Structure formats: C-alpha cells, structure tokens
Amino acid sequence: xxxxxxxxxxxxxxxxxxxxxxxxxxxxxxxxxxxxxxxxxxxxxxxxxxxxxxxxxxxxxxxxxxxxxxxxxxxxxxxxxxxxxxxxxxxxxxxxxxxxxxxxxxxxxxxxxxxxxxxxxxxxxxxxxxxxxxxxxxxxxxxxxxxxxxxxxxxxxxxxxxxxxxxxxxxxxxxxxxxxxxxxxxxxxxxxxxxxxxxxxxxxxxxxxxxxxxxxxxxxxxxxxxxxxxxxxxxxxxxxxxxxxxxxxxxxxxxxxxxxxxxxxxxxxxxxxxxxxxxxxxxxxxxxxxxxxxxxxxxxxxxxxxxxxxxxxxxxxxxxxxxxxxxxxxxx
Amino acid sequence: xxxxxxxxxxxxxxxxxxxxxxxxxxxxxxxxxxxxxxxxxxxxxxxxxxxxxxxxxxxxxxxxxxxxxxxxxxxxxxxxxxxxxxxxxxxxxxxxxxxxxxxxxxxxxxxxxxxxxxxxxxxxxxxxxxxxxxxxxxxxxxxxxxxxxxxxxxxxxxxxxxxxxxxxxxxxxxxxxxxxxxxxxxxxxxxxxxxxxxxxxxxxxxxxxxxxxxxxxxxxxxxxxxxxxxxxxxxxxxxxxxxxxxxxxxxxxxxxxxxxxxxxxxxxxxxxxxxxxxxxxxxxxxxxxxxxxxxxxxxxxxxxxxxxxxxxxxxxxxxxxxxxxxxxxxxxxxxxxxxxxxxxxxxxxx
Numbered sequence: 001x002x003x004x005x006x007x008x009x010x011x012x013x014x015x016x017x018x019x020x021x022x023x024x025x026x027x028x029x030x031x032x033x034x035x036x037x038x039x040x041x042x043x044x045x046x047x048x049x050x051x052x053x054x055x056x057x058x059x060x061x062x063x064x065x066x067x068x069x070x071x072x073x074x075x076x077x078x079x080x081x082x083x084x085x086x087x088x089x090x091x092x093x094x095x096x097x098x099x100x101x102x103x104x105x106x107x108x109x110x111x112x113x114x115x116x117x118x119x120x121x122x123x124x125x126x127x128x129x130x131x132x133x134x135x136x137x138x139x140x141x142x143x144x145x146x147x148x149x150x151x152x153x154x155x156x157x158x159x160x161x162x163x164x165x166x167x168x169x170x171x172x173x174x175x176x177x178x179x180x181x182x183x184x185x186x187x188x189x190x191x192x193x194x195x196x197x198x199x200x201x202x203x204x205x206x207x208x209x210x211x212x213x214x215x216x217x218x219x220x221x222x223x224x225x226x227x228x229x230x231x232x233x234x235x236x237x238x239x240x241x242x243x244x245x246x247x248x249x250x251x252x253x254x255x256x257x258x259x260x261x262x263x264x265x266x267x268x269x270x271x272x273x274x275x276x277x278x279x280x281x282x283x284x285x286x287x288x289x290x291x292x293x294x295x296x297x298x299x300x301x302x303x304x305x306x307x308x309x310x311x312x313x314x315x316x317x318x319x320x321x322x323x324x325x326x327x328x329x330x331x332x
Numbered sequence: 333x334x335x336x337x338x339x340x341x342x343x344x345x346x347x348x349x350x351x352x353x354x355x356x357x358x359x360x361x362x363x364x365x366x367x368x369x370x371x372x373x374x375x376x377x378x379x380x381x382x383x384x385x386x387x388x389x390x391x392x393x394x395x396x397x398x399x400x401x402x403x404x405x406x407x408x409x410x411x412x413x414x415x416x417x418x419x420x421x422x423x424x425x426x427x428x429x430x431x432x433x434x435x436x437x438x439x440x441x442x443x444x445x446x447x448x449x450x451x452x453x454x455x456x457x458x459x460x461x462x463x464x465x466x467x468x469x470x471x472x473x474x475x476x477x478x479x480x481x482x483x484x485x486x487x488x489x490x491x492x493x494x495x496x497x498x499x500x501x502x503x504x505x506x507x508x509x510x511x512x513x514x515x516x517x518x519x520x521x522x523x524x525x526x527x528x529x530x531x532x533x534x535x536x537x538x539x540x541x542x543x544x545x546x547x548x549x550x551x552x553x554x555x556x557x558x559x560x561x562x563x564x565x566x567x568x569x570x571x572x573x574x575x576x577x578x579x580x581x582x583x584x585x586x587x588x589x590x591x592x593x594x595x596x597x598x599x600x601x602x603x604x605x606x607x608x609x610x611x612x613x614x615x616x617x618x619x620x621x622x623x624x625x626x627x628x629x630x631x632x633x634x635x636x637x638x639x640x641x642x643x644x645x646x647x648x649x650x651x652x653x654x655x656x657x658x659x660x661x662x663x664x665x666x667x668x669x670x671x672x673x674x675x676x677x678x679x680x681x682x
Binding site for chain 2: 088092093133137148151152153154155156157158159160162163164166167170171180183184185259260303306308309311312314315316318319322323326327
C-alpha cells in the first residue's frame with residue numbers, strides 16, 4: 001500500500017503524531033475530568049491537588065506503559081512470525097506469556113518476591129523457558145518445523161503453564177487476590193518505577209529488532225537461500241529469539257499477559273508496507289503502541305466506573321482477527 | 333477360528349478383536365480394584381475387605397459414613413468425568429485425524445469454563461451466596477461446551493467442508509479468547525467467587541455429592557450408547573476425507589454429529605469436575621497402544637483409562653499434601669504435558 005520510501009517515512013511520522021495524540025488522550029480521558037492545562041501545570045507547577053496527583057501517579061505512567069508494552073508485544077510478534085513463517089505466531093499463542101506469568105506467580109507465592117528487579121528476571125526466565133520448549137517441540141518430527149505443530153506445541157505448553165499457575169493460586173488465596181488483575185493483563189495502577197526498571201531491556205530489544213530488518217528479509221527467502229547468500233541463519237534466529245524473550249518478558253513483568261497484539265499488528269503492518277521487515281518492524285512498534293493505548297482508553301468507558309482489563313479488550317478485538325487469518329489459509 | 337467377534341445390535345455393529353475383549357475385561361477389573369483401594373485411603377484408612385462391606389452398608393457406622401457419603405461420590409465422579417473426557421478426546425482425534433487434538437486444546441473446555449465462571453459471577457450476591465440453585469451450573473457448562481464446539485465448527489467451515497487443521501487452529505485462538513473472558517469474570521466477581529472458580533477451572537472433584545454423581549452418570553451412559561452407533565462411522569472418518577467419501581460416508585454430516593457428541597461428553601464431564609486437562613489427550617493414545625485404532629474397542633478402553641487417570645490424580649491430590657487439597661487437574665497437566673511432548677517427539681521416528 002505504502003510503497004515508496006518518502007511515503008513510508010511520512011507514514012512513520014504521521015504514526016508517531018497519532019501515537020502522541022493517543023498518549024495525550026490516555027492522560028486526559030477517564031473517570032476524573034482533566035484538561036490539557038492541568039497536565040502542563042502538574043509537570044511545571046505541581047500543587048498536590050487531587051487532579052495533579054492523578055495525572056502524575058496514574059495517568060502519565062499508564063499512558064507510557066501502554067505505549068511501551070504495545071510496541072514490544074507487536075515487535076515480538078512480528079519477529080516470531082518472520083522467524084517461524086507462521087502467520088499465527090505471537091507471544092500469547094505460543095505460551096511465552098504463560099511461561100513468564102507462571103514464573104512471576106511462583107515468585108510471589110513461594111518466595112514472597114516483591115522487588116521489581118526479581119520480577120523482571122523471573123519473567124525473562126519464564127519467557128525464555130517457554131520459548132525454548134515450544135520451539136524444540138515444534139521442530140521435532142520428520143517434517144521439521146511446521147506452523148501447525150508449532151501452534152499446537154504452543155497451545156499445550158500454554159495450557160500446562162496456566163494450569164500450574166492456577167494450581168499455585170488455589171493454594172494461596174492471598175496471592176490470588178494480589179495477582180488476579182495482573183494476570184488478566186492490565187496497564188492500570190502500575191508504577192512508573194516498574195517501567196523504568198525494565199526499560200533498558202525493553203529498549204535494547206527494540207533497538208536490536210530495528211537493526212534485524214535486513215537479516216529478516218534475507219531469511220524470508222528460505223533457509224537454504226539465506227545460507228547460500230552467506231547468512232549465519234542460526235545466529236539470526238538466536239538473536240531473534242533473544243529479542244522476543246526480552247520484549248515479551250518485560251511486557252509481562254509490567255502489564256501481565258496481554259494477548260493478540262502480537263498477532264494482529266504485524267499483519268496490519270505488512271498490509272501497509274509490504275513484506276520488507278526493515279519497515280514492518282518500526283511500523284509494528286508504532287501500531288502496537290497505538291492499539292494498546294486505544295484499547296486501554298476504551299477499557300475505561302465500557303463498564304464505568306469499573307474497568308475492563310485491557311487484556312480482555314485485546315482478546316475481544318483479536319479473536320475475530322485470528323479466526324480470519326486461520327480461515328484465509330495457513331500453509332501446512 | 334476368527335480373531336474377531338462381530339457385535340451387532342440393529343444399526344450398531346463393529347468388529348472387536350478377541351484380545352481387546354480380554355483387555356477390556358482386565359481394565360474393568362483393574363478400575364474396580366482401584367476404586368476399592370482408593371475408597372480405603374485417606375485420613376481414616378480402611379482395609380479393602382471392610383471397604384466392600386461398607387459399600388453395602390455392612391461396616392461400622394463410621395466406615396459406612398466415610399465410604400458411602402464422603403469418598404464414594406467423588407471417586408465415582410472422578411471415574412465418570414475421566415471417562416467422558418477420554419471419549420470426547422478419542423472422537424476428536426478420530427475426526428480431526430491429528431493425534432494432538434483434545435477437548436482442551438480446541439477450546440471446548442475453555443468455552444465451558446467461561447460460561448460456568450460467568451454463572452458463578454453473575455448469580456452471586458454481595459454476601460457470596462448463589463442467588464439461584466447450584467443445580468443450574470452444569471447446564472451453564474454444557475451450553476458453553478456445545479456452543480464452543482459448534483462455534484469452532486462453523487467458523488472453520490469453508491468451501492463446503494471442514495479442514496481438520498483449520499478447526500484446530502481456530503479452536504486454539506478461540507480458546508485463548510475464552511480464557512481472557514474467564515479471567516475478566518473472575519476479576520469482576522467477588523474474591524470468593526474468584527477462588528472458587530479458580531479451583532473449578534483447574535479441575536477438582538473435591539466436595540462432590542450424590543446428586544451430582546447421579547446427574548452425570550445417565551448423561552455419560554446415554555451419550556456413550558449413541559456413540560456406539562457411530563463407532564463404525566468414526567472408523568471411516570479416520571481414512572481421510574477422500575477415501576471416506578469414496579467409501580460412501582456422509583463425511584460432513586457424520587463429522588457434525590460426532591463433534592456434537594464429543595462436546596456434549598466433555599461438557600458433562602466438565603460440568604461437575606471442572607477443566608481437568610490433558611485426560612482427553614492421553615487416554616485415547618494409551619488405549620490405542622493397547623487395542624489398536626478400531627473405535628469399537630478404542631472407545632470403551634479409552635473411557636476406562638481416562639477414568640483411572642482422573643481417579644489416581646484425585647487420589648494423589650487429596651493425600652499428597654493432606655490436609656491441603658490440590659485440584660486434580662494440576663496433576664493431570666503435570667503428567668499430560670510431558671506426554672504431549674513425547675507424542676510430538678515420537679512422530680519423528682515414524
């Protein structure tokens with residue numbers, strides 16, 4: 001759709017503007033009425049009024065977290081879809097979010113973990129473990145890595161992890177109370193420190209992903225051809241996997257498992273800019289941030305004054321999309 | 333002498349290997365033995381002889397009470413829920429022709445979980461008591477299971493047919509969406525509902541009473557009886573689309589009925605016992621190792637094995653960490669997931 005380089009750069013700029021607009025909307029709209037003026041004042045002339053506290057402690061962190069998490073999940077999905085050539089690949093379907101959640105719940109329940117750093121590393125460990133298991137299982141068998149097998153292995157591992165998570169939660173009701181909203185996937189009530197704690201990993205993952213575009217393009221031509229062109233495919237795949245673990249792990253640590261963004265966004269990005277991964281990845285990042293911001297804003301209005309967890313919103317948008325992709329056909 | 337026996341009753345007819353009949357008898361005896369042993373284990377240990385006496389009401393008062401009122405219902409429910417899930421899985425593996433299919437993977441269990449948790453959340457008042465009779469709960473989970481089965485079925489319908497792969501993928505996607513909805517219901521409901529729903533989702537037969545058992549038994553038996561009329565059609569399904577059409581089967585129509593039976597069996601099992609995972613996956617595979625893949629023998633053998641798996645999982649769940657109870661579903665998942673990986677691994681060596 002957007003085929004020339006100037007247009008693509010223009011598109012990125014427009015996307016960036018739109019995203020900033022959504023960040024603004026996310027700060028302003030909600031149960032408490034807030035004007036743009038108050039936002040500016042709360043930054044420069046903080047006066048401890050209720051509105052100012054809400055802006056600084058709730059709305060701004062929330063908007064920034066939604067943007068960061070949305071971007072990471074979308075980029076993780078784009079890289080997974082590129083590496084596995086599976087249009088349904090994404091952190092949630094492949095059990096990576098479930099693995100990260102299990103480790104975090106384990107930490108909270110058995111070791112009483114409360115430190116942000118430990119949280120993050122637990123999430124990374126879980127994400128990495130799930131990724132390794134699913135990838136290994138999916139590539140077993142005579143016909144190697146097939147999209148269907150990978151999806152099934154992902155579903156089974158996700159089921160295992162979520163069943164174990166539930167097992168822990170039935171034993172520990174206090175933990176249940178603590179993590180239930182987190183488990184549903186939400187960007188509400190998260191502190192900015194949480195984002196700052198994972199920001200290095202998150203940014204590292206995003207930067208690596210942006211520089212992987214060229215290698216991903218070569219890999220898309222097929223493994224044999226890529227090797228023939230002098231690419232160390234193993235290295236590319238390992239880097240890709242590490243990026244996915246960093247991005248998905250930090251997202252889960254901040255916001256809990258939020259599904260379907262990783263599936264939807266890369267498809268929209270490819271529809272917009274074609275299959276060139278040098279553009280698909282930045283577009284995915286922007287679109288992912290926009291989708292999660294928009295989903296989070298609408299989540300406040302559906303059952304006001306209560307809120308729908310944003311993970312439920314993305315599932316409601318994502319499931320029909322998923323069905324549509326699966327119906328359109330997936331090569332076996 | 334022929335190696336097979338033909339069993340025929342009106343329209344239900346199937347071949348049964350003589351070896352299978354012996355296996356079936358052996359497994360039935362083993363199940364009964366396991367039930368008796370399991371009835372005797374717990375805080376009050378009872379010897380097998382006394383258990384049998386107590387079952388018929390001839391033991392001491394204490395033993396009668398423990399065996400007949402406390403342990404018997406949950407053990408029977410475990411057996412029947414396991415049997416239902418196992419048969420449901422056997423049917424799905426037959427029609428989808430994928431060894432990895434099972435009611436939990438394609439989302440039937442997730443659908444039932446959602447409606448049941450929604451039921452618990454919507455009909456609880458502030459003091460955490462249900463405003464309607466608990467007897468409606470199975471209906472909720474049955475509706476969820478069957479609705480999900482058909483939703484997956486219709487969404488995978490394309491160009492006049494169902495491709496098994498499409499069905500599995502769509503099931504996986506919808507199942508993820510259902511889990512999100514279930515969590516939402518738990519978040520919105522009171523914390524009491526949440527913890528109760530959480531136990532139920534993971535699968536547990538703790539606190540079963542006779543009413544529940546007596547509801548589930550006719551359900552499972554009735555569906556099994558219908559299933560036997562379809563056993564030979566299921567055999568034809570396994571040949572694959574083209575061959576089955578050539579053999580004269582109404583492939584799509586049979587698939588529709590079989591999917592309904594499978595969802596209904598899973599729904600009945602899930603209604604009381606919750607989403608005990610991976611039983612529908614494991615039991616048919618173990619059964620196939622024992623009696624081969626002819627459905628006449630495969631279905632009853634799967635049912636018995638499924639029953640035993642849940643029975644043993646529940647036995648571990650209530651004794652291992654006593655007095656704490658752990659949902660039996662945690663144990664079936666702990667055995668089932670590695671088994672699933674083994675199945676993927678084995679497909680390499682074929």
